[in-house]
Amino acid sequence: MTLFRGQFRHSLDSKGRVHVPARFRELKGEIKDPLGTAPFYVTRALFDRCLHLHPSSHFEELEAKVSEYPLMDPHIVQFRRRYLSAAVECELDATGRLLVPQQLRELGGFEREVLWVGMGRHIELWAPCEWERALAMTPEQESDFKKAILEQFKI
Numbered sequence: 776m777t778l779f780r781g782q783f784r785h786s787l788d789s790k791g792r793v794h795v796p797a798r799f800r801e802l803k804g805e806i807k808d809p810l811g812t813a814p815f816y817v818t819r820a821l822f823d824r825c826l827h828l829h830p831s832s833h834f835e836e837l838e839a840k841v842s843e844y845p846l847m848d849p850h851i852v853q854f855r856r857r858y859l860s861a862a863v864e865c866e867l868d869a870t871g872r873l874l875v876p877q878q879l880r881e882l883g884g885f886e887r888e889v890l891w892v893g894m895g896r897h898i899e900l901w902a903p904c905e906w907e908r909a910l911a912m913t914p915e916q917e918s919d920f921k922k923a924i925l926e927q928f929k930i
Contacts, residue, residue, distance in 0.1 A: 777830060780798075783796035787886070787887060796891050814867065815831065816828070817862065818862035838859060
């Protein structure tokens, strides 16, 4: 299984293209579908102001899993509308850049720079200022977070 790790900051050009970090490009061969289809699906995140990038095989697994749920379940309908319907197939160009569609750039709040964040099976793309906001915690939130993590992982 391909796992994405690390954080990398790259510039976004005027056409919405951003270089894929070298570490993630090295994994490109592992995630490229042998039939030559797009190596990534890019979609909006559900709970944060960022984008999610999934290898095609992982995204298709997710779609298959969602298709097993009742079509009339209101939560599943919302998930399909918000997450699946926003997904765009994206390929890397010859120089290792990803074109982030305008609508998704706006959803992510991207301006000049993009932060690539490896999250295991998927990648998150963040505007640096949004990333800082997402990580900010009050002392009380920090304490609750530490307790929850220690409990969850039994550390």
